[in-house]
Amino acid sequence: MKVQVLQENLQRGLGIVGRAVAARSTLPITANVLIMTDEGRLKLSATDLDISISTWIGAKIDEEGATTIPARLMTDFVAQLPPATVTIESDEEMRRSAKLTCARTESTVNTLSATDFPRLATIGDGPGISINPTDLRRAIDRVEFAAATDDSRPVITGVSVKGAEHMLTFAASDGFRLAVADIALDEKQSVAEFDLIVPARALREVGRLIGDSGAPVELRVNEEKTRVEFTLTDVELSAQLIQGSFPNYTQLIPTEWNTATEVPVGDFMRGARIAAIFARDGSGIVRLQVTPEDAAREDGQLLISARADEVGDNEGTIDVRVKGEAAKIAFNSRYLADVLGALDPEGSVRMETTSPSSQGVFRPVDESGKDDYVHVVMPMFVQW
Amino acid sequence: MGSPSVLHVDLDAFFVAMEVLRRPELAGKPVVVGFTGPRGVVSTASYEARAFGVHSALPMARARRLCPQATCLPVDFPYYAEASERFHAILRDYTPACERAGTDEAYLDVAGCERLFGDGEAIARAIRARVRAEIGIAASAGVAANKLVAKVASDAAKPDGLCVVPAGGEAAFLAPLPVRDLPMVGPRLEARLAELGLRAIGEVAAWPAAALRARFGRMGEELRERALGRFDAPVLTERAAARSVSRETTFGEDEPGRSRLRAVLRAQAEQVARDLARDGRAARTVVLKLRFPPFQTLTRSHTPARQVALADDIFAAGADLFERLWREEGRRPVRLIGVGVANLMPRARQLRLGETLEADRLAETVGSLRDRFGDGAVRRAAEMTAEGR
Numbered sequence A: 001m002k003v004q005v006l007q008e009n010l011q012r013g014l015g016i017v018g019r020a021v022a023a024r025s026t027l028p029i030t031a032n033v034l035i036m037t038d039e040g041r042l043k044l045s046a047t048d049l050d051i052s053i054s055t056w057i058g059a060k061i062d063e064e065g066a067t068t069i070p071a072r073l074m075t076d077f078v079a080q081l082p083p084a085t086v087t088i089e090s091d092e093e094m095r096r097s098a099k100l101t102c103a104r105t106e107s108t109v110n111t112l113s114a115t116d117f118p119r120l121a122t123i124g125d126g127p128g129i130s131i132n133p134t135d136l137r138r139a140i141d142r143v144e145f146a147a148a149t150d151d152s153r154p155v156i157t158g159v160s161v162k163g164a165e166h167m168l169t170f171a172a173s174d175g176f177r178l179a180v181a182d183i184a185l186d187e188k189q190s191v192a193e194f195d196l197i198v199p200a201r202a203l204r205e206v207g208r209l210i211g212d213s214g215a216p217v218e219l220r221v222n223e224e225k226t227r228v229e230f231t232l233t234d235v236e237l238s239a240q241l242i243q244g245s246f247p248n249y250t251q252l253i254p255t256e257w258n259t260a261t262e263v264p265v266g267d268f269m270r271g272a273r274i275a276a277i278f279a280r281d282g283s284g285i286v287r288l289q290v291t292p293e294d295a296a297r298e299d300g301q302l303l304i305s306a307r308a309d310e311v312g313d314n315e316g317t318i319d320v321r322v323k324g325e326a327a328k329i330a331f332n333s334r335y336l337a338d339v340l341g342a343l344d345p346e347g348s349v350r351m352e353t354t355s356p357s358s359q360g361v362f363r364p365v366d367e368s369g370k371d372d373y374v375h376v377v378m379p380m381f382v383q384w
Numbered sequence B: 001m002g003s004p005s006v007l008h009v010d011l012d013a014f015f016v017a018m019e020v021l022r023r024p025e026l027a028g029k030p031v032v033v034g035f036t037g038p039r040g041v042v043s044t045a046s047y048e049a050r051a052f053g054v055h056s057a058l059p060m061a062r063a064r065r066l067c068p069q070a071t072c073l074p075v076d077f078p079y080y081a082e083a084s085e086r087f088h089a090i091l092r093d094y095t096p097a098c099e100r101a102g103t104d105e106a107y108l109d110v111a112g113c114e115r116l117f118g119d120g121e122a123i124a125r126a127i128r129a130r131v132r133a134e135i136g137i138a139a140s141a142g143v144a145a146n147k148l149v150a151k152v153a154s155d156a157a158k159p160d161g162l163c164v165v166p167a168g169g170e171a172a173f174l175a176p177l178p179v180r181d182l183p184m185v186g187p188r189l190e191a192r193l194a195e196l197g198l199r200a201i202g203e204v205a206a207w208p209a210a211a212l213r214a215r216f217g218r219m220g221e222e223l224r225e226r227a228l229g230r231f232d233a234p235v236l237t238e239r240a241a242a243r244s245v246s247r248e249t250t251f252g253e254d255e256p257g258r259s260r261l262r263a264v265l266r267a268q269a270e271q272v273a274r275d276l277a278r279d280g281r282a283a284r285t286v287v288l289k290l291r292f293p294p295f296q297t298l299t300r301s302h303t304p305a306r307q308v309a310l311a312d313d314i315f316a317a318g319a320d321l322f323e324r325l326w327r328e329e330g331r332r333p334v335r336l337i338g339v340g341v342a343n344l345m346p347r348a349r350q351l352r353l354g355e356t357l358e359a360d361r362l363a364e365t366v367g368s369l370r371d372r373f374g375d376g377a378v379r380r381a382a383e384m385t386a387e388g389r
Helices: A007-018 A071-080 A133-146 A200-210 A265-278 A333-341 B014-022 B060-066 B077-092 B120-134 B147-157 B170-174 B187-195 B201-206 B209-216 B218-227 B258-278 B311-328 B358-373 B381-387
Strands: A002-006 A032-038 A041-047 A051-058 A060-063 A066-070 A085-090 A097-102 A105-110 A129-131 A158-165 A167-173 A177-184 A191-199 A217-221 A227-232 A235-240 A259-264 A285-291 A300-308 A312-324 A327-332 A348-353 A360-365 A373-377 A380-382 B006-011 B031-034 B042-045 B071-074 B098-102 B105-109 B139-144 B162-164 B244-255 B281-292 B296-302 B334-346 B348-350
Touching (some): A002 A007, A002 A051, A007 A085, A051 A200, A066 A071, A133 A158, A133 A177, A133 A200, A177 A333, A191 A200, A191 A235, A200 A227, A200 A235, A265 A285, A265 A312, A265 A333, A265 A348, A285 A312, A327 A333, B014 B031, B014 B077, B042 B060, B060 B071, B077 B098, B077 B105, B105 B147, B120 B139, B120 B162, B147 B170, B170 B201, B201 B218, B244 B258, B244 B281, B258 B311, B296 B311
Parallel strands (some): B139 B162
Antiparallel strands (some): A002 A085, A032 A066, A085 A097, A129 A217, A158 A191, A167 A177, A177 A373, A217 A227, A259 A312, A259 A348, A285 A327, A360 A373, B006 B105, B006 B139, B031 B042, B098 B105, B244 B334
16 A cells, blocks of 8 residues: 555544544554545544544545554654655555655554454445434533443443434433433434434544534444444444443423522533532532522522531522522532533523422523423432 | 549550560560661560660660560551551540540540449459450550559559559659659659659659759749649540441451351441431441451451442442452451441432432431330341341
8 A cells, every 4th residue: 555645634534533542452453543545535444342433534545555553653653743745655465564754754663454453344325314413412412421431230321312203312311310302303304213322432422523513414323223323524433332221211300390490501500610619528519599589589599509527618699580489409519510511601591399309400491492401410318 | 432534554565565466476585676777776675675675766786786586576557557446446435535645555534434334443454354355465554543643553554454543642652653754754854853862753742842943943843743643634535526437346256157247247337327327427438347366457448439328338338348358368257347437428318310218218217216215126137147036
């Protein structure tokens, strides 16, 4: 193989696939990046066997071929090169090395044969679901963090992705909180019902890959329902689906409440962050007390407080709109910060509560009445 | 009338005693524990070595010259620390008014504990017996009206003795002792007193106060007060806020049975949970402790994601640690088992989705029944074997 690519294209490509390079693996080749010529372009791929990412970059192909190069070494090396043409030359049959030349720098690195690189199952070009990238990224950002991080129940380390007619529903829960986001599909698309569990990490990477891009993302699932593939412009991410059935979460979202409090997200976030400093002693308790407006006060009040033995305490008040009765509830400071961080800081959030020991429900307040996100957090049982 | 209430308890040649415990062949021989190396000094010398003039703070090299036949051993703090902790725990069983004066000594004020444990002398006897039985080494104790005299008394009682100074008899007890025995008298003051012909504490006490003040200033007054056995600093109680809560059980005969051990653990977990509930606290960490004969103590801890407060959770974590540790140790008979919690914090439990508060309500109800009617009022079936029923 002999190809010429621009240093900046190569660096960007390596940055994209680098997220899928195995950090620790029993299969040494997964620490390498696969480089191969593909229909006039250069294709870079990496996989840690759970997630695979491929990207295509423009290149001048002098001789077709493929090789694999240690990803870390190549990335560090290319990052230091001047913005000029990089020539990659390898002779897989004769020797196990590749020559990288750029300007007046030349290096030779050991390679592993491309034929040993794990086959990345391609799902093909069958019909996929086309999703608006902004909607997809927002749904991922609002849901993915609520997935479990310990492996004791693999099913909930994933995000449930359900499709029906014109709607996709993403849901994640670590057993203490639950986040559910809907994505409305283009009216022209109607999908057959499906139900998948996608590793949270894969979705996190998809969100990152989307960035500010405006091009639609295609979602495809293989026939065996074992892999999912997201196709972006010049980038493909595929992941092993998690097998099993995701817990039925609809009954965990209460439909009734005793108190509904409407709070500006920015103020709430600031109050919660300050309280979190005082809740750092390990218990992480942030107490919320809601007082409805009365004859004396035009606005309702949300009191946010935290205290730590041997440290001190903190109290902050926010003017809010309250429907229903006075309420108190305590949350883990991280869970509170997580849900507020997932919302538009310029907007408002509606917090619905029933009792100090039952679910708190958070919904963004949308003037147009759109109801595409709900986040349920279990409170902390504390002595008041 | 009972004996006075202030105790000074001091472990005899502590480091040496611990070394002899694990190397019984050293018993009755000169042993020196200290820091090896060219500038090392003696930490503790056995009484046999002391007969050769070896004492603590002496350079190791000199100790070797004075007593070439002595076995010299390096200091093994982690090993002593276990026993030290156990020693202080025994003391705290009698009174919270317990002032730690070092790894191997402490003052206690047992005033008010008579109905529970007997007078100062009885408590001193009980403590000495328990230290002997549970750690395997000797403790000497002094019982007196104040810390100063109690300290001198325990020194006078060594080795392995008990000395009670009746109230009012302080000056008489101190009088015949050399001035050196009085805390605050170091070699220099001793020499200056000797210039005046004062060698016994009683001779100092007999000197006119004005003369001592003229000679030594304010220190002179203090010296005379002490020589008369008067001292008013109270026994300082340790911090009230507990940093951990635990329960342990020492078996009369080493216990080989898994079900008995687990049942004891279960009962301990219940008690720990109740102590926590009473203070409205919970814990981050569960600690399990096992001791195998003669004095090998192992602890393991686990810090779950959520804080623990309920007996079920403490037992679950404790039992898990126990099973793993006991397996590692070849399931040998256990001398002591204990479970506790550390890293205490205000009680707050992160609820799970779909969880109700029934477990908490049950624990609260059982706890209040036991507080009112005693431990036997409500009991788990799993605790039954612990009581042999």
